[in-house]
Amino acid sequence: MSAVIEALYVYDEQNNCILEHVYHARPPSPKSLLSQFKACPVPRPALLYLSDLSPATTVASVYHSNTLFLCPSGTDQNALTLLEFVHRVIDVFEDFLGPPLLAHKIENNYDIIAQLLGEICDGGAICNTEPNALRENVEVAGLIGKLFTHVGLPGSSPALGASNNLVANLKAGSNPNSGPAIPWRRPNVRHTSNELYVDILEDVSVILAPSGRPISAVSSGSIAFTAKVSGIPELVLTLSAPGGSSSSKVTSIFRVMQSPVFHPCVRLARWKERPGELSFVPPDGRFVLAGYEVDLIPSYGGVDAPPSRGEKLFMPAMVDLRTGLGEKGSDFEVRLTLNTEFPGAYTSSKPRAPGTSTPSFSFGGSSSGSSNAPTLEAVVVSIPLPAGVRRLENLRPSRGEAMFQQFAQSVQWKVPTKDGASVSGTAVLSGTVIGPLHAGDVEDEDEDAETSNSMTTNPLLGYYDEDSASIPGKPSAPVASKGSKVASAKDKILSAAQQKAAQATKALMPRSVNLSFTVRGWLPSGIRVDSLIIDTRKSRGLGENVKPFKGVKYMTVSRKGIERRG
């Protein structure tokens, strides 16, 4: 039972099958597969078991830009193999056809696609998914040839003249009887301008408790690498992480970068020996060199006490949600705090307490965001609202614009940071929820709303709390801290009608807010590229005195990643 790919189908937005390639056996037709697939309720899982098909078929699905990739399988096998295969095929297609991969690009380049599909998988067995190795065997002509010239390569023009001979000559240069020395790098790479780029991207995901304390903060990083260097370069990329003295730098990167995964080109032994050093011969072009994750609030399982460093999480922006405000308890307020002490010099080991200085901060909208002056962009707060909310009233953002999107049942609040003007470090959005029409008879219940509100904020409060004294040490610190107000009215029993109204309003309150942003020039983990060295002694084919241009870029994104519970 080794992995067998039966077929690959690609559909466009109109559900037309634009690509059908059968590798093995007799999988269901694209049409019947799609109709069964669409019959499943959304959101559809990535892996579906279609028992109505005969024979019953499992299908792996991946959406990419405006296309849908389906990969059926009639037998049980490693489920992730199918998904990884589809992702790899998408990568290869983008590499050959240029990003983004759109339906019409596939339609216009069937001759290339046909060759690629034939090379990637043979009779159902996946055999070659390295774009560089595929370049060896797949001829590209016409439009795509431009790409080659773009990267400084002799493209094979439609005229099979001199240039094509050149390609043939180049190939003849490598010894045909030995295997490829480096399976991921094609031989005889030539570039007129030699360039190397490192892009480190971190995707943050933080969950904040109602008290504002982070209960989960993970940043998952990827190192994308672009190599446009002739010959076979030997590269050493050295990374470092903040914390510790220079002597313990090695250990700090080892501690910060958790569960790293690497492109096959990276020498694992070297990494193990000297963490932080990536030694590799890169593939030609763009690829993901490594992936890692960073726990921004390292937790120690089994320890009963909350982490002491938990509060020092540093983020360029934070949100706060307060609900049940106003006379009727139907108002809410979202407070966005843009960190006024954005770390131009984050490398300083002492994290500063955020929000202590005067709230004036200039967002440099002009620069592209170097690590000296990171820029915060695309700040969007989204507030998902319960299904009962009919509309919002008095939606007042102190900055930017906010819109209630009925379809998505959420408020999108865009806060501009590019105006360059000095702005207040906090921005506030307030609004009132209006529920269904029949729930309008809310009357005179200021006090009750207050009561119910305090009840929501104090999890230990309830009519059952008489027993709480008899359980020693149960309510631990963070729980106690969650209750900001001490409920004085705990024995108050609300009359049924009032309570019902309060309940109805409470049920309409947003439960959480999500914050999205992009920061150029800053990483929450503090990981930096110390150096990128070309080992000229071991490298081959990189002419004399060639000094490739090197570029490093840091970027942090949060895709609704910062979540504040209300």
Next chain:
Amino acid sequence: MESISRISSMLENARDLTIEAAQSANAGRSSKSGSSSRSIPFTQLQKLLDSRNDRDILEGLRKVVSMIYQGKPCLPYFSSVVKNVANPNIEVKKLVYIYLLHYAESDPDLALLSVNAIQKSLTDQNPQVRAMALRTMSGMRVPVISQIVSLAIKRGCADMSPHVRKASALAIPKCYRLDPNTLPQLLECLSILLGDKQYFVVGPAVSAFLELCPDRIDLIHKHYRELVRKLVDMDEWSQLATLQLLMHYSRRCFPRQTKRVTKVEGKGFYSDEPGEEVDTGEQAVVLDPDLELLLRACKPLLQSRNSAVIISVVSCFLYLGTSEYLKDAVGPLIALLRAPSDIQQVALYNIVSTALISPPLFVPYASRFLIHSTDPPNVWRLKLELLTIIFPHCGLHQKSIIVSELEHFAQGTSLDLIRESVRAIGRCAQADPRTSTRCFKVLLKQISENPNNTLLVSEALTVIRHLIQQDPTSHKETVIRLAKNLDMTTSAEARASIIWLVGEYAGVEPENNIAPDVLRILASAFADESEPAKQQILLLAAKVYLHYLNNNSNSQPSPNLEQEQEQEPAVKYYHQQQQQHSQKEKDTHPISLLYNYIHLLTRYDTSYDLRDRARTFKALLSNPHSTQLASLLLLAPKPVPSAPSPSETRKGLMLGSMTLVFGREVAGPAGVRGYGEGELPAWVEEGQQPDGRLRDVHVDLDTADKGSLLAGAGGQGKGGGGQAVG
């Protein structure tokens, strides 16, 4: 690892995909109408294919290939295309081969004509051409040529170029599918290729082995160590196949051996004082050195960018190794959560499955399992489960975070999420008695604060009921609290649930029980109750009445006992008195009055179901002196309900398999088709395993007894090199 396409889209300035799509669609349309590629007339294309100029032929072929994928009929061009198969230009060849692979099956006779030319290419100077020819020939689904293909494979095995050898390894399963009779020849080739020096030849050979003859482990013995060594260098797809093979091999060749753990104790102050060896009574697994070789070789694969490889390594450690190995794999396993969401979903099933086996290893990663509001349902469902699985092993701080989180989601708006969160709280309380009070409080608070949220309340009550039933003695107070809460509870289901609980507890502490009191209060508003609540009130009335009867009759011995036992007159007298007293009191005692009142009410109720029930109880309890049957019916001890983790049903399913993702409920009792083949065999019994010396490379088939080696060494006996160490 994220794919480069996703990273790029995040790194570059957000491109407006729709605009780009629209632009390119326009461009595409114009090129469509502009160029003749779409609607080229038959004759013209034919002419291009028949041309003498390579450039024209190539253009024609490109168009034909495009037409294949557009779903247009291309069979008419068959002869014109196939004619070009002998063209020396490699690009022409490629496209012709693509065409052949598509259409050979529809027209085998014409395809046969091309075989000769392809055969010629098998001896071409260029290895690329040879490999391509081999691939095409084996890929044509024309069974007649199976012998030729198997010959070509044999020849390919001995080729100088590893690319050709790889192509022949890939051709083996295809040839087998064409004609299974070629198996003997193919096996010969396979055993050669399994020992190839090039790792990228071995990978496809392993895949072929798995498809052709997964049971012939005798072919693997001498390659075992070499395969393990090459594992790191292989490409990810070969690693997957090889891991699969080696796992099966290990299960069948290395018996599970354990030894008693001894600990040196009582070490004296001076180091030369000998310590005392103490048997700790634990069993430790002893690994065969060859098995350890594999496990150690797997470790670097945990840094693979391919999630399938990581899952394979985890299953390798789980099914073959020890917990120390598994510990190393947990981090990389959880790191799969940062993958694209489709991979994340599938990976979560595997994480849950592994966590069920050894939850403590997952505790440090608890914060990764907290739910984001953007998670799709199948993700948060599994994350919730993970939280409850690790809950009993967490520290107090984490526990309180988990409970708070569950509480937060229990008040959410998604019905499914509420239900699952409340159930999760229940599972937490069950798993860890020390925190059950906290969980209990949370549940009760949910009920008291959200009496209108019908779903939440009824779900919470069900969970509370389960918890109470598991430990009835310590929850007396709870029932009282719940009963107090009846005033505020409006949901019919919830009221019914509470009333039932009160009824269950009616027998505890007869002097100081709230049940009659609750019944009294309920009776006053009986008419306004919903039907389920009415039914429960009736039941409660019956139970209370029964307890009342039982208590009265308990204090007076039954007639049987009286006959058997000689009793003192004084006692007898007392009992008589009592009996008379109770007889007199019977009709006036509040409980019997209440009972009768409820009966009266139900008798004239509109629901026939309720009237029927009332009649049943009336008949049951008609005779105050024989309550045995009624006790059996009404006071029977209820079985303790258990709410296992939802994935418990998936226990034992093979990690990484599709059946694990779907579960047996969806995929059927036998799992997804072919599930059994992937399942690992049981550990070989000690003494039944093949001789360990077979894996020594220098042991030749000639020196050892050939027959017994091939038979899988059933009775080979003990004392193999690997085993002796154990």
